[in-house]
Structures are given as structure tokens and as C-alpha cells.
Amino acid sequence: MARFNTSGFYLALLALIVLAAYMVWGSNGFMVLVSLKDEETRVLKKNQDIMLKNQRIETIIARLKHDGTYIEHIAKHEFGLAGEEELIFRFEPKGPGESGPMGSNN
Numbered sequence: 001m002a003r004f005n006t007s008g009f010y011l012a013l014l015a016l017i018v019l020a021a022y023m024v025w026g027s028n029g030f031m032v033l034v035s036l037k038d039e040e041t042r043v044l045k046k047n048q049d050i051m052l053k054n055q056r057i058e059t060i061i062a063r064l065k066h067d068g069t070y071i072e073h074i075a076k077h078e079f080g081l082a083g084e085e086e087l088i089f090r091f092e093p094k095g096p097g098e099s100g101p102m103g104s105n106n
Contacts, residue, residue: 024030063070075081
């Protein structure tokens with residue numbers, strides 16, 4: 001029966017353990033791969049969000065170029081402008097002690 005070389009066995013086992021550890025935690029190891037996959041997922045999600053935002057902006061730009069009703073809506077609601085023959089009434093908030101309509105104190 002052949003004699004088993006224990007020092008060679010332990011040296012080979014140590015080399016396998018070091019190699020496995022390097023494959024998992026090394027500069028190009030499994031943990032880096034997992035981290036890169038997570039980063040890729042985040043970047044793809046962010047890219048998709050930006051693409052949706054760009055699509056909404058392109059829709060708004062197209063409406064501003066071609067839809068007069070939309071331009072009028074924006075002018076009225078975002079800039080407080082009035083159309084022809086329209087009046088804008090602005091009411092100041094009541095101060096304390098001032099009575100409201102019909103003498104109520106709201």
C-alpha cells in the first residue's frame with residue numbers, strides 16, 4: 001500500500017482554499033459580480049425612468065407646437081393670463097375681525 005503524503009495533501013488543500021477565496025472575494029470575484037449586477041439593475045431602472053420622463057416632455061413639446069387649446073390652458077393656469085373677453089377676479093383673504101358675506105364671520 002502506498003504511503004499517503006499528508007504535507008502535500010494539506011498544501012494542495014490550502015492552495016484550493018486560497019484559490020476559492022480569491023474567486024469569491026478577489027478583485028474580479030463573485031462578490032464583485034453580484035455588486036455589478038445590482039448596479040446594472042439600478043442603472044437600467046434609472047434609464048427607464050429617464051426615458052419615460054423624456055417621452056412625457058416630448059409629448060408636451062409636440063402639444064405646445066401644434067395645439068392652441070393646450071397653449072391657452074398653460075397660459076391661463078400656469079401664468080395667470082386671461083383670454084379675450086375674460087376677466088380675472090382675485091379675492092384677498094379676510095383679515096381677523098372682517099365680516100364675510102351676509103354678515104357671517106368665516
